Amino acid sequence: MIEINNISKSFGDKGVIFDISGVFDKGKTNLIIGASGTGKSVLLKCIVGLIHPDIGSVLYDGRDFTDADKVIKAEIRREIGMLFQGGALFDSKNVEQNVMFPLNILTKMHPGEKLDRVNFCLKRVGLENVNTKMPSEISGGMKKRVGIARAIVNNPNYLFCDEPNSGLDPQTSILIDELIQEITLESDITTIVVTHDMNSVMGIGEKIIFLYKGSKLWEGSKEDITQSGVKEFDDFVFANKVMSSLRKP
Amino acid sequence: MKEFGRYVMFIGSLFVRRESFKTYYKLVMEESVQIGVKSILLIVLVSAFMGAVTTVQTAFNLVSPFVPKFVISQVVREMIILELAPTIMAIIYAGKVGSSMAGGLGTMRITEQIDALEVMGINSASYLVLPKIIASLLMYPLLVIVAGFCGILGGYLVGSLGNMITPYDYIYGIRSSFNEFTITFALIKSFVFAFMISSISSFKGYYTKGGALEVGISSTAAVTSSVIAVLIGDYFLAELLLK
Numbered sequence: 001m002i003e004i005n006n007i008s009k010s011f012g013d014k015g016v017i018f019d020i021s022g023v024f025d026k027g028k029t030n031l032i033i034g035a036s037g038t039g040k041s042v043l044l045k046c047i048v049g050l051i052h053p054d055i056g057s058v059l060y061d062g063r064d065f066t067d068a069d070k071v072i073k074a075e076i077r078r079e080i081g082m083l084f085q086g087g088a089l090f091d092s093k094n095v096e097q098n099v100m101f102p103l104n105i106l107t108k109m110h111p112g113e114k115l116d117r118v119n120f121c122l123k124r125v126g127l128e129n130v131n132t133k134m135p136s137e138i139s140g141g142m143k144k145r146v147g148i149a150r151a152i153v154n155n156p157n158y159l160f161c162d163e164p165n166s167g168l169d170p171q172t173s174i175l176i177d178e179l180i181q182e183i184t185l186e187s188d189i190t191t192i193v194v195t196h197d198m199n200s201v202m203g204i205g206e207k208i209i210f211l212y213k214g215s216k217l218w219e220g221s222k223e224d225i226t227q228s229g230v231k232e233f234d235d236f237v238f239a240n241k242v243m244s245s246l247r248k249p
Numbered sequence: 250m251k252e253f254g255r256y257v258m259f260i261g262s263l264f265v266r267r268e269s270f271k272t273y274y275k276l277v278m279e280e281s282v283q284i285g286v287k288s289i290l291l292i293v294l295v296s297a298f299m300g301a302v303t304t305v306q307t308a309f310n311l312v313s314p315f316v317p318k319f320v321i322s323q324v325v326r327e328m329i330i331l332e333l334a335p336t337i338m339a340i341i342y343a344g345k346v347g348s349s350m351a352g353g354l355g356t357m358r359i360t361e362q363i364d365a366l367e368v369m370g371i372n373s374a375s376y377l378v379l380p381k382i383i384a385s386l387l388m389y390p391l392l393v394i395v396a397g398f399c400g401i402l403g404g405y406l407v408g409s410l411g412n413m414i415t416p417y418d419y420i421y422g423i424r425s426s427f428n429e430f431t432i433t434f435a436l437i438k439s440f441v442f443a444f445m446i447s448s449i450s451s452f453k454g455y456y457t458k459g460g461a462l463e464v465g466i467s468s469t470a471a472v473t474s475s476v477i478a479v480l481i482g483d484y485f486l487a488e489l490l491l492k
Contacts, residue, residue, distance in 0.1 A: 045364075048368055049367075049368075050364050050367055050368065070265075070266060073370070074266070074370045077368065077369065077370030078369075078370050080368055080369075080370075082365065082368045084361040084364065084365060085361065086360055086361060088360060088361040088362050088364065088365040089362075090357075090362055090365075091356070091357075091360075091362070101369075102369055104272075105268065105272070105369060105371060106369065106370070160368075
């Protein structure tokens with residue numbers, strides 16, 4: 001479980017997120033949603049420690065991460081896996097080396113064990129026989145899947161996904177969403193997904209936090225979406241015709 | 250001054266939360282091949298031609314019958330060891346290796362590869378930059394030695410083949426009144442310049458913000474700042490060590 005308390009962040013004079021609190025449950029796919037520029041990615045970066053919030057704290061299973069010393073931070077970070085928007089695969093390494101990288105740095109496993117684990121993770125995300133391919137030789141969807149394999153290779157307790165569907169076709173998006181949800185359930189980990197894709201929201205949104213202009217306006221699950229009672233949230237959710245048709249009169 | 254402060258803090262950050270020696274050893278070897286071995290051809294070409302041109306121009310200017318011919322190779326030797334090999338090569342090294350370092354790190358920054366390292370609990374600055382600086386400190390002095398040798402050899406070939414100086418006079422000039430400290434001075438300069446170029450270029454690349462355009466700007470800034478730093482450093486080292 002991850003708990004965030006009163007997180008605020010500004011860059012210079014410009015406030016980006018304001019006083020956001022919430023709890024992200026273990027074994028669930030937790031979503032942070034909102035329109036572009038509402039501070040979703042900044043909030044995610046505050047949670048994983050890539051940005052230090054001006055105010056507020058982040059607790060990983062009760063352990064304070066924001067103001068922890070370097071040793072505790074490093075310990076918690078070893079329990080984190082993250083899928084970046086563009087995959088963030090290392091250009092100079094092939095698929096196998098990319099997935100093996102966290103094992104090389106963070107563990108003392110034998111080479112054979114590492115290779116087994118890498119092959120297991122690649123198989124888990126539906127990729128086989130691509131070990132020697134370079135990131136430039138694979139498609140966007142494959143890059144995302146390699147990114148997921150790299151994120152889960154070290155058996156993380158916390159999985160973060162920053163817009164996992166951006167730039168993907170609808171079918172591949174659904175595959176990626178399902179994969180994230182399956183991994184969350186089978187490994188019983190805390191997963192946070194940042195997205196503005198309503199297909200993802202309706203597909204895997206077990207717990208949803210809606211951000212609007214840097215503030216949290218609504219919290220619930222995909223079942224509660226049609227009865228939020230928040231105008232800004234309704235405007236976001238029902239912006240497209242398909243979603244609009246689901247709206248109750 | 251603010252930028253200089255950030256640079257000092259950046260250098261300091263390279264030495265905290267380091268990875269294992271084995272990790273750095275492998276990375277330093279990879280970087281050495283990338284920035285050292287792959288630069289040899291360019292260094293050999295440039296230095297050989299510089300030595301050749303220096304010989305031709307010195308011979309052209311020494312027209313007095315009272316000045317012995319071996320002075321040509323003495324001038325070539327001093328110019329190459331003191332200035333052309335360590336300093337002019339540093340400018341070429343900044344253009345080739347410095348821009349590549351800044352461009353590589355800048356691309357890693359904008360494609361979130363540096364963030365990926367940080368999320369894994371790795372000190373990205375130390376992991377990515379320290380091996381580049383160490384590899385530079387190892388390889389650049391070697392490149393300067395190669396440049397010095399090729400420069401003098403280039404001068405020898407052009408001088409003797411062009412009948413400007415006999416091979417005997419050239420070798421005699423190279424060996425006569427030789428001050429060994431010039432070699433020490435050139436090597437001190439090469440270490441200082443290697444550190445300056447690799448650290449400044451890495452600093453510029455590491456803090457790239459934006460997109461592809463900004464990566465290009467970082468690469469240009471890396472070369473410009475490195476070259477200015479090298480020239481200023483060159484003057485101060487000459488003042489400090491040659492007076």
